[in-house]
Amino acid sequence: MPRYTLSEIAARVGGEVRGDPGRPILGVQPLDSAGPDDLSFLAHPRYREAAAASRAAALIVKTGEDVTGRDLLLVDQPYTALAAVIGLFHPPTAASGTVSPLAFVDATARLGEGVTVGPFVVLGARTEVGDGAVLMAGVTLGDDVTVGPASVLYPRVVIYPGCVVGARVVIHAGAVIGSDGFGFGEESGGRAKIPQIGIVRVEDDVEIGAGTTIDRATFGATVVGRGARIDNLVQIGHNVTIGPGAVLVAQSGIAGSTRLGPGVILAGQAGVAGHLKIGAKAIVGAKSAALADVPDGAFVVGHPAVDHREWKRAQAALRRLPLLLRRLQALEAAAAAPRRPAPGTARKRGRPTRRKGGTR
Numbered sequence: 001m002p003r004y005t006l007s008e009i010a011a012r013v014g015g016e017v018r019g020d021p022g023r024p025i026l027g028v029q030p031l032d033s034a035g036p037d038d039l040s041f042l043a044h045p046r047y048r049e050a051a052a053a054s055r056a057a058a059l060i061v062k063t064g065e066d067v068t069g070r071d072l073l074l075v076d077q078p079y080t081a082l083a084a085v086i087g088l089f090h091p092p093t094a095a096s097g098t099v100s101p102l103a104f105v106d107a108t109a110r111l112g113e114g115v116t117v118g119p120f121v122v123l124g125a126r127t128e129v130g131d132g133a134v135l136m137a138g139v140t141l142g143d144d145v146t147v148g149p150a151s152v153l154y155p156r157v158v159i160y161p162g163c164v165v166g167a168r169v170v171i172h173a174g175a176v177i178g179s180d181g182f183g184f185g186e187e188s189g190g191r192a193k194i195p196q197i198g199i200v201r202v203e204d205d206v207e208i209g210a211g212t213t214i215d216r217a218t219f220g221a222t223v224v225g226r227g228a229r230i231d232n233l234v235q236i237g238h239n240v241t242i243g244p245g246a247v248l249v250a251q252s253g254i255a256g257s258t259r260l261g262p263g264v265i266l267a268g269q270a271g272v273a274g275h276l277k278i279g280a281k282a283i284v285g286a287k288s289a290a291l292a293d294v295p296d297g298a299f300v301v302g303h304p305a306v307d308h309r310e311w312k313r314a315q316a317a318l319r320r321l322p323l324l325l326r327r328l329q330a331l332e333a334a335a336a337a338p339r340r341p342a343p344g345t346a347r348k349r350g351r352p353t354r355r356k357g358g359t360r
Contacts, residue, residue, distance in 0.1 A: 006058050029056070034055055039060065040058075041061070042067065099115070115132065131149040135147075140156075140159070160200075161178070181198075209230055209250070228245060231250040237274065264281065270289075271288070272290045282298045285299070
């Protein structure tokens, strides 16, 4: 188990120690389970009480934050520092640089230096795997696939023929890259399949979650831009372009030929129709459906997705709907009721009365 002092950790994450720089740290844990040898973190002011009560040896906090009586590691970005600290105590499994005798590697495949190939991996003809890449058990790479250096493919990842994966890409278990795009033409009595003869190109430093599927292009390439982050169970259609740094959260889906600009965020279960343009740094909210182009920097929500402020106003009005209906029913009932004379204005009907000694 690695062991660091608080000052050593501060040097690794670019932070500043307030308290005992020599305090030994043996691990990292959340506030409620940290022990006296663990580093923990305060990432939101609502957890200040929990931080004060934690048994942790020290806390990662944002610069300017204070927790009385505690050793602190002050940083500008607590979550970023936390990620680095977790990496110190739980480094990724080192590549063994060996090829399992249970793997099948085509004679024309080319492996770089230090490539790890697990059992039951299948590498097709003319496949190329870059230096230091790791292919875990059951990975299948079709003919003419390229995987860049230091990429990690978890068990049962499947990459169809001709697809290209860049350097330092992480693809989690069960993901499928390059399956056929969903393309069919109307035909008498049914639908004719349109051959999908393009590829998928995943650029450098991308992470793709478990069970995600990315369709190959009809022509050309479906592209996942550099540094994109794709969660589990995401569907990306044929000829889609994902801009650099985009974030696609679980169960989101994109129909064919849509273009996502740099830094776009699709929240959980968001959907985007085909042949659209989602502008740079736009956000499509959870469970929302973008059925039209979205401008740069917009935040849209709903079905169909509209500007989030408009959606909030509509939701506020919707909550008032039962009250408004009751008021409308009351007004309709009042309008339909027979009109009665106002008090003091009623007149007797029938023959007019005679006044004594007078005329009618």
